[in-house]
Amino acid sequence: MIQSKKLSNGFKFVEVSNDTASVKIALQGAHIFHYQRVGEEPVLWLSDIEAFDFGKSIRGGVPICWPWFGIQENLPQHGFARTSMFALTHTDDTNPNNTHLTFTLQDSNESRKLWNYKFKLELHVEIGDTLTMRLTTTNLDEKSFTLSQALHSYFDVSHISNVEINGLENKPYLDALTWTKELQKDSITFNKEVDRVYQEVDGKITLKDKNRTLYIENEGSSSVVVWNPWIDKCKRMSAMKDDDYKKMVCIESANAFDDTIVMKPKSSHTLVATVS
Numbered sequence: 001m002i003q004s005k006k007l008s009n010g011f012k013f014v015e016v017s018n019d020t021a022s023v024k025i026a027l028q029g030a031h032i033f034h035y036q037r038v039g040e041e042p043v044l045w046l047s048d049i050e051a052f053d054f055g056k057s058i059r060g061g062v063p064i065c066w067p068w069f070g071i072q073e074n075l076p077q078h079g080f081a082r083t084s085m086f087a088l089t090h091t092d093d094t095n096p097n098n099t100h101l102t103f104t105l106q107d108s109n110e111s112r113k114l115w116n117y118k119f120k121l122e123l124h125v126e127i128g129d130t131l132t133m134r135l136t137t138t139n140l141d142e143k144s145f146t147l148s149q150a151l152h153s154y155f156d157v158s159h160i161s162n163v164e165i166n167g168l169e170n171k172p173y174l175d176a177l178t179w180t181k182e183l184q185k186d187s188i189t190f191n192k193e194v195d196r197v198y199q200e201v202d203g204k205i206t207l208k209d210k211n212r213t214l215y216i217e218n219e220g221s222s223s224v225v226v227w228n229p230w231i232d233k234c235k236r237m238s239a240m241k242d243d244d245y246k247k248m249v250c251i252e253s254a255n256a257f258d259d260t261i262v263m264k265p266k267s268s269h270t271l272v273a274t275v276s
């Protein structure tokens with residue numbers, strides 16, 4: 001079942017439930033803010049003080065960082081897609097186990113003021129036992145553009161001290177806290193702030209928690225961001241309570257830093273992230 005819903009402030013979202021899972025996706029940002037398999041706990045973390053304000057990214061779920069990842073001088077951090085209004089352009093719920101939705105964003109007067117290119121951006125979401133997100137960028141301009149991006153997934157965890165991430169061993173990373181290049185030796189555990197862009201990533205990533213293991217697989221990407229704000233940064237984050245760093249970890253399927261893409265006119269690129 002696919003339902004169009006609205007919060008009391010008018011914030012619109014689509015709710016899907018089928019025989020295997022349920023999802024909630026805001027039209028602002030094509031932002032998936034809930035995904036849960038039948039009989040299981042939610043997979044994605046969402047701040048319980050999130051106000052769903054227009055023009056402000058939702059804290060949790062899967063923000064789409066696009067057409068740049070990170071900071072650009074005098075421009076919004078992580079781009080403008082996550083605060084732009086998408087249209088729901090395709091739905092298919094003929095299979096009771098798997099529902100397909102497509103959300104589309106095209107350039108506008110507003111977007112061209114921030115980033116002067118013609119484009120089409122589509123998020124195709126497949127909701128089932130597995131959550132598949134396909135983010136396709138098409139350059140509709142006469143000139144090439146540079147694209148960096150991320151599906152900035154916030155995963156819900158029992159406690160950050162129970163978390164172990166595997167699959168990034170022996171990968172080089174940029175430490176975004178020190179701006180140094182490092183090499184990941186072992187699996188990743190957390191006892192301090194972590195903000196890293198892993199490079200040359202080519203396999204499945206495992207997020208091991210106390211009672212659950214999730215697998216994240218990416219295509220069209222060789223970079224993965226791992227982030228937990230820890231105690232001090234968490235206190236400074238918008239829409240996060242002081243203790244929320246204990247309940248979440250971000251594993252972001254990205255095209256960032258060395259994995260930034262140059263897109264020629266009329267070309268398309270698809271970043272795929274699968275969570276199972």
Ligand code: TA6
Nearest residue numbers: 057070077078152195225227252
């Ligand atoms: O992906 C990690 C990161 O870039 C962090 O540096 C962090 O501050 C964050 O994303 C959240 O950014 P936001 O703009 O959503 O507050």
